[in-house]
Amino acid sequence: MKTWLLNSIGDGIAGLKLADAPDPTPAENEVVLEVRYAAINPADRYLAEGQYPAKPPLPHILGRDGFGTIVALGPGVKDVRVGDRRTILRGDTGVSRAGTLAQRVAVAVHDLVEQPAGWSEQQAASAALVYITAFQALTQWGELPPSVVLITGASGGVGVAATQLAHAMGHTVIGLSRSKEKGERLKQIGASAIFDPEDANWPKALKAHLGNRRVDLAIDNIGGELFNQVLDVMGMWGKISVIGRLAGPVPQFNTASLFFRRLRIGGVAVGSYQNSETRAAWQNVCELLGKINAKPIIDSVFPFDQVPQAFERLAKGPMGKVLVEIKK
Secondary structure (H helix, E strand, C coil), rough: EEEEEEECCCCCCHEEEECCCCCCCCCCCCEEEEEEEEECCHHHHHHHCCCCCCCCCCCCCCCCEEEEEHHHHHHCCCCCCCCCEEECCCECCCCCCCCCCCCCCEHHHHEEEECCCCCHHHHHHCCHHHHHHHHHHCCCCCCCCEEEECCCCCCCCCHHHHHHHHHCCCEEEEECCCHHHHHHHHHHCCEEEEECCCCHHHHHHHHHHHHHCCCCEEEECCCCCCHHHHHEEEEEEEEEEEECCCCCCCCCCHHHHHHHCCCCEEEECHCCCCHHHHHHHHHHHHHHHHCCCCCCCEEEEEHHHHHHHHHHHHHHHHHHEEEEEEEC
């Protein structure tokens, strides 16, 4: 089969090479999926650059999300058949074992779910990691009453997912986006207001917009210098769910900024979910999206031989998900 191989952790996306590899063989309770679409995520790049806590066997195949057709069953597999189409939910695929940037991938059967009703194949391929991540970010502090939720990097994959889910939960959603066009799209899917993080006065403008209210929960995809500005707009007992660090480390972080408003910061890692928790989260995601008649947003689809270009698009800041079409 054709696949994109990463021969050394630390080489980054530039180290990916399109090559031939043996077809996978399903082990017990596994199936082989012929991949139709794969979605890419910033976590794939982090792993390739050596910034992710995983040490897969080399050469490694990136790709955590995907949709395709079952073409082989391993021993002990029940409840699915050859020819069934399935979405990869979340598990070791693309992390400690071969991922979806290949024509075929072996997947544990308990990491597969059916294509949600009314979704396209592209939508089914794109959603699992970002929506489960967004759900954990929104719920890891326990059940929140209707709150003000601030989302940085709101137009990215997790940002769009968090905007839709927070809106479905009844929260007031504030997004940060550098693009006016993307900002208008975010308002259409649930954000009540959008601010430009490159405007140094955005924290002051947000406070004026909120009046006596402040941010109750922030979902931060960016890190870097922006993080201290996020702290500035938090209200009493505010909580910050940290997902990404696209802008790098936080400079000159002063822990005193946490004291008097009793702020809490927590990392988001869907790898901490057990399979039963992941499946429950996915069910909640689908129910919430159905509640507001929402679906995943696809930014762009690249052919299989243009995976490096797909990652370039991801780095530029898409509106929604970037996909790779592997089998036409």
